[in-house]
Amino acid sequence: MTGHDRIVFIVDDDERIREALGELLASHGIDAVTFGSAGDYIRADKPDIPSCLILDVELPDINGLDLQRQIAAGDHPPIVFITGHGDIPSSVRAIKHGAVDFLAKPFSDADLMAAIDAAIGEDRRKRAERADLGKLRQRYLELTPREREVLPLVVSGLLNKQAAAELGISEVTLQIHRRNVMHKMAAASLADLVRMAERLEIPVTHSRRAGGS
Amino acid sequence: MTGHDRIVFIVDDDERIREALGELLASHGIDAVTFGSAGDYIRADKPDIPSCLILDVELPDINGLDLQRQIAAGDHPPIVFITGHGDIPSSVRAIKHGAVDFLAKPFSDADLMAAIDAAIGEDRRKRAERADLGKLRQRYLELTPREREVLPLVVSGLLNKQAAAELGISEVTLQIHRRNVMHKMAAASLADLVRMAERLEIPVTHSRRAGGS
């Protein structure tokens, strides 16, 4: 059970480096998959478990930093950069864009392993968070269009009466939508629903403000 | 009105640099105050307006990166590092700890000005957020001990009855505490109060969960 609950992807054009890193990881009981180019990595079928990406900056096809930006939009493992010819602007850019570390060769095994541990830990957290949020989004998708209109009004703190007026429907109908929303979202209370809406980043449309600053 | 709604602090042991940077900023209509050491900066009386800190890594008293960590606990302006002998690990550490940029000499005026603009913009946002949160904390401090016990129960979604039982007091009493909380916190609705509690990072003590997935 030591080696299959996480995996490390290695992208480096130098085969000797790939081998050396693979062996280092193996000696720590960690599975690794290596790629010789960014394209190979992108096209590969990657297992969906906690992982991290060790990425060489200098690659044959595209620059490692560009690859970072390219995959930034979607979900991707935390990145640990390694490089033979690193410069400060590159390291700054890499870290600003979320890389876990930026190691210039030669670096110690300990430094790399520390970075990998941190990266995988980060991925674990991110995955837990994603899974959680995913469930929430799933439930949100089950709502009907009307219910999706009701939700923001309710979590804005409007009374049923006011929310109903806002939609031009009767209070009774709104109550039914509201109840359906609570049920489909599996919210145990209004407070719960408010927090869910926050996490889903549903904007508060008609805040019922009194006189607070 | 061009130059007094923001200020740049410059900490560098080289007087020529301080002068050159001061003039560069002056030519852009930006006020600057210079310091020759970290200690001078720390002890100085600094105006409370949007600002940024241009910090040399190599200082006579303490290292710039250590100064960064030292002031990290409290509120401080965003930092733009400059250095004559920069190395990658330093830049990585600086950015990971929140620095806006890390510029190795020689750098262009344009790069520095861009970093300063970004830093001051960040400070503006941080200040707005702080001011907002400050007001909220202020109101929270006005709550009595009992009211501070009631708040988390209420925003957990408990019914008044349940919250009252939790505290071993009558429902009526709890309602009064609850009303006082709403009033003192200037919350227009329960939804509002829930969001305030979120921002204050008040933990949800007794979530009233039903049968969510």
Next chain:
DNA sequence: GGGCTATGCATGGATTTCCATAAGATGCGG
């Protein structure tokens, strides 16, 4: 056409919240 979903409205009763008024006990500081 028949079934299904979404949307809409109504009535009625149980429960809960909201609000105002009244009032007692405790403890702390001037």
Next chain:
DNA sequence: CCGCATCTTATGGAAATCCATGCATAGCCC
């Protein structure tokens, strides 16, 4: 000791919410 803040309880009525049952219309898929 007096005043003040805090914490406590009670009563009673107005308003809002929660829940169930019943029913109507419109659109869509088979």
